[in-house]
Each structure stands twice: as C-alpha cells, then as structure tokens.
Amino acid sequence: MTASLSPVGDRAGSAPVPERYTIDGLARAVGMSPRNIRAHQARGLLAPPTRVGRTAYYTPAHVRRLESIKLLQRQGFNLVAIEAMLGVRRPTVTPAEPLTAALARLAAEHPSLVYTLARHGVLERDGNGAIRVARARVVQPALELRHAGVPVPAALALLAEVLDKLRVVAEELVRSTGTRMLSLRRTGPTATSWEQLDQETTALTRSLIGLLSEAFRVVAENSGEAAIAEFVAAPVALDLQIEDELTVDNG
Template identity: 55%
Template sequence: MAAEGSRYTVEELASKVGMSPRNIRAHQTRSLLSAPIRRGRTAYYDESHVRRLEAIKSLQRQGYNLVAIEAILGVRSPEPAGEALELLLQRLGREQPGLVHALARHGVLVRGENGSVEMVRSRLMRSVVGLNRAGVHTVPSLQMLSEVLDRLRLIAEDLVRSTGQRIVSATPTLRAGAMSTWDELDTRTDLLTNSMIGLLTEAFRVALENFGPTAMPDLLAEWGGESPLHPHGSPTIDIG
C-alpha cells in the first residue's frame, strides 16, 4: 500500500511497477532514476519515479539495452562525431531507419529529439569508418555489426552468468548475506560488474587478435581476391 501523499517505500514501489528493489537501486546507481526523498531513516519515492520506471520498462520491452536507454532518456550524452561520421549518421537517418533502430537497440546509436541520429559508441562507429577505408561499403558493415551484436548478446549473457557464478561461489565475502547494508552491496556490485566487463572485454580482444591476423589472409585467398560483400567487382567508398 502506498505511503500518504502517493509516496512509496522501495518495496511498495517495486510491487507497483513489477520490479525488484535491487533493480530499482541499480537504476539509481546508473542515474536512470533520481534519488528518493528521505524522511528520517526511510526513503520515499513518488509518482515521478513510477513514470520513469515504466518508461524504462517500456524501452526494455522494445529491445533497448541500458546504455541505449541512458542515451534516450538523456542520462548518457551522445559523443561528438567527426566530419566523415557526421555525414554517415545523417545518411543513415535518411536512408536506413530500420538499421538505425537495430543499432539503437544495442546502444550504438540513438535518435535525438529532433530526429537526428547521434552516436553513443564512438569506437564501434569509427571501426566501421576504418572498414570503409579498407574498401568495404558502410551499410553492409553496419548490417553485419547488428547481426554480430545480436549473436554476441546471447554469448555475453551466458559468459556473464557463468563467470559471475564462479566468482561469487569462490568468494564468500561477495555474497549478499555477507554485506551489512544495501549501499555496501550496491558499491561492491558496481565494482565487480565493471571489473568483470573489463576482464571479458580484454579476453575477447586477445582471442580476436590471436586469430584475426591469420584468418583474414586465408579468407581473402579463399575468395580469390573477391570480397563476399562485393562479388561482382571492386569495392567502392560510400561515405560522402
């Protein structure tokens, strides 16, 4: 039951929006949700928190991840683009709305309030420009990127869960019951999450760097000089 004046404890808010208290606190940590109002030792949430959480849930149902949601809701500022990327983003917005939406679900791009396409993950987009300079058309590169992200999403979920379970099972002090306050749990969770993401990211980079330099020459030789993206002739640059 809601507190007087449409105020809710975290448990009441969780019940109202169908979300766990832990997730609510996690959204606060990411600045997706504003801090509650404290009355003595109790924290209260209001209808603005309800609306915000409903907006987050709606975007998640549409397939957006938290990075994309941060950009859509104005928590994460889009990153500045160079001239080549700016032209590419404008062109994508006009000619490839479906592709923009697919990449926005992964938090790579986001549509601004004025309909413009803005960049959230600059490193990924700059890699696409790098492929373009190597002779690969941009749209096929981005389509491949979207497909790769779809595949990696499932792999990442499995890796995070399996790696996280091993870490927690081997470290009793990381278990929720070993921590005295929610703040301590939130802080430890953030540190663990960021460290594990860093570990898995660098491990994947090492695996690719070990395999890529040998695999690409073999693939090019196998195709007899033709690119699978351009089977009828030489590739052309398509930014501009």
C-alpha cells in the same frame, strides 16, 4: 603589420570585408595549436585558407569546422571516424558519404537495422528525432571499414549482425562467469548497508565486464589476423590458378 583578426569594414566608407584570421589568430580563437590546425588541413578535415600575398587567411567557417572536430573528439571519436562523419573528400578515393547523411538514409531505407542498433544502445534519436551515434567506441571500427572499400551503411549492418550474434553468447557467459566469479570470492564480512552493497555490486560488475571484454579481445586478435589473411588470399589464389591453367591450355 597584419592583424590576426580583420574586422568587417575596417575603413569608413569601404565595402565590408569578411572577418578573417591568420593561423595564429585562428589557433587562439579555437584553443588549438597551429600545428594541429595544419594537421587537420593535411587530412582534408579543414578547407585550405585563402592567401593574400604570402599570408594565409581563415574565416569563421574554419572556426566552426574546428569546433565541430573538437566536439566529436570530446565525444570519443578518433580522426578516422570524424573523417567518415564529415564526409572528407580525398583526390584518389571516391568521396565518402557523411555519417549523418548515411544514418538518415539508413533510417528511411532500413528502419529495422536502425532499431537493432538502437536496441543495443549504439544509436539513439535526439530531441529533433534525428539519428545519432550513442556509443562512438563501438561505431569507430565499423567506420574504419570504409578504407577497405566497405560503405558506411553496409558496415553498420555488419555491426548489427555481430551484436545480435554476440548477445546470445554474452548472456550465457555473463551468467556462467558471474556465478563462477562469486564462488571464488574469499569469505568475509558481508555488506552492512545499501551503500556498501551498491559499491560491491558495482565493483563486481566492472570486473566481470572488463574480464569478458579483454578475454574476447585476446581471442579475436589471436585468430583474426590469420583468418582474414586466409579469406583474402583464397580468391586471389583461385584467380592465379585459373590464369595458370589458361596459360597452359593456350600454350
């Protein structure tokens, strides 16, 4: 029977062999189901195992890779974003530049862009001075643009541009909506302690942020699909028109 984990140098006098896991042993080692492991492998996030006969074996490198994926998922990244961060290679698509490499290059070539994203709290520097993502939820949509052919640096530049524009609008909306929200409150006993005041302030702040965020999401969803369809269709229609005109002229 094959063990799930083969130690280095099983037999005395034999040459050391690499540590290896069966799919079940790997699943136990990383706390993940074999089904999820196979799914990561199918997406290209995990390298295929080595086969000996009819048995597939995984190595400690697979363990480290899966632990990295789990860590990124705990930080809020979805699998599409993780693919971009780890530089997953697909046979029919030009390999994507890993996010870590893209951020390092971005810091060297476009420091003002990194500064802008850091000012918005999207990027930050770790203890070693390396650039890392601080707000995964904001970065994920930008990373997903790579499936539409937009490189990571260009997508981050677009994100910075949007954040700068929205900041001006948001500051005005926060003031006007916050004032209006306070005026609509029912009259009643005011806070009698600093703790109650903090709780009331926190509740109002969360309500304001939630209201503005979801309202913007609704407006963007309502107008976004139609707008993108129009933008994409316009150059195609122009090309078809030119082709028709050339066909008529040649006829």
